Amino acid sequence: MRLRLFIPALPSCLILVLLLTGLQGRGWALPVRGETVLTLSPDQGVNALTVTLGAGAITDDQTSQLSGTVHSSLMIDPATDEVSDLTFNSADITATDMRFLLGLGLIADVTISEVEADLATFPSGFVDAATGQFDATQHQVTLDEGAISGTSLVGQVDENFTENPVSGTGNGTGTVTLTRTGVAGNLVDYDVLVVLPVQFSHPLQQGVDVLVEGTIELQGAITVPLDPYLAWTEANGIPEASFEGDHDGDGIPNGLLWALGYEADERPTLFIPDLFFPGQVDFFIEPGSRGTRAPIVVEESIDLENWFEMDPFLVQGFENPVPAGTEWPFMITLSGGSAGYARLRAQKP
Numbered sequence: 001m002r003l004r005l006f007i008p009a010l011p012s013c014l015i016l017v018l019l020l021t022g023l024q025g026r027g028w029a030l031p032v033r034g035e036t037v038l039t040l041s042p043d044q045g046v047n048a049l050t051v052t053l054g055a056g057a058i059t060d061d062q063t064s065q066l067s068g069t070v071h072s073s074l075m076i077d078p079a080t081d082e083v084s085d086l087t088f089n090s091a092d093i094t095a096t097d098m099r100f101l102l103g104l105g106l107i108a109d110v111t112i113s114e115v116e117a118d119l120a121t122f123p124s125g126f127v128d129a130a131t132g133q134f135d136a137t138q139h140q141v142t143l144d145e146g147a148i149s150g151t152s153l154v155g156q157v158d159e160n161f162t163e164n165p166v167s168g169t170g171n172g173t174g175t176v177t178l179t180r181t182g183v184a185g186n187l188v189d190y191d192v193l194v195v196l197p198v199q200f201s202h203p204l205q206q207g208v209d210v211l212v213e214g215t216i217e218l219q220g221a222i223t224v225p226l227d228p229y230l231a232w233t234e235a236n237g238i239p240e241a242s243f244e245g246d247h248d249g250d251g252i253p254n255g256l257l258w259a260l261g262y263e264a265d266e267r268p269t270l271f272i273p274d275l276f277f278p279g280q281v282d283f284f285i286e287p288g289s290r291g292t293r294a295p296i297v298v299e300e301s302i303d304l305e306n307w308f309e310m311d312p313f314l315v316q317g318f319e320n321p322v323p324a325g326t327e328w329p330f331m332i333t334l335s336g337g338s339a340g341y342a343r344l345r346a347q348k349p
Contacts, residue, residue: 036192069092132177198216229349259293263288270285298343
């Protein structure tokens with residue numbers, strides 16, 4: 001399906017034909033993002049943090065048992081059963097109370113109680129898909145409920161995490177492991193195991209510090225579609241609609257609508273002309289609200305017969321294909337002289 005676009009503000013020699021196509025692409029893997037709730041493992045010996053209160057050379061170690069849940073999302077490639085992204089969105093984690101006595105309580109007598117913690121990912125959740133390993137410092141632990149109270153040689157200890165949250169990060173290398181447990185139709189099920197080592201410190205007063213270290217172990221299950229396009233057609237009420245077809249006749253193939261991040265009932269205007277630079281033909285392409293679902297190839301031609309990938313330097317962001325997950329509008333610049341043609345191409349899973 002071709003869409004002929006006339007732009008009155010441009011010279012007539014710059015009439016453009018913008019070809020929207022859903023032809024199959026070059027075989028990129030198409031990982032799928034799924035969401036799940038992971039639970040802190042109740043197994044003995046895990047999720048037990050060692051908390052050390054120290055004043056000079058004198059220390060006292062206590063163990064706090066963690067429990068709770070973490071809302072998580074994972075980017076999974078069902079073709080390889082590999083994870084490329086692990087993101088912690090929010091958590092509801094509690095820790096058992098602890099009491100510390102330094103010098104039989106003469107140096108410090110401190111209680112840490114009613115602690116609750118959140119777990120979040122910043123700035124990204126990259127995972128090495130080949131090994132399942134990740135940099136644990138991408139994930140942040142925040143104590144946002146509870147208190148530290150008591151006395152020390154320095155004076156009264158009184159800290160409220162609700163008013164003044166305390167944050168630290170993971171430490172070292174974490175791992176995420178997938179185990180495929182079953183396939184039903186277009187859906188594949190996995191068991192998930194995440195191991196996140198943590199270590200951080202917090203000064204209570206001058207010369208009095210708290211060190212937290214241990215390993216958080218999360219487990220759960222997740223279900224993702226084997227074919228994300230077919231899952232989209234089912235969710236949009238057009239099951240098994242052809243990738244190359246156009247279910248609503250709006251000129252945008254179903255597959256391209258899916259790849260750009262739109263729903264089946266949306267009718268976006270994809271090529272938005274930008275007339276800011278005289279003599280230069282620019283168009284903005286706006287993805288759906290959650291970003292692109294698959295890589296988008298931008299191609300150009302001067303005769304509608306021979307097509308070439310557009311130079312990445314003519315695509316805003318300098319990436320062609322435009323990667324999956326692109327949330328902001330991207331701009332393309334036509335370079336074909338008196339006439340130019342452009343099209344978008346999405347990969348069929």
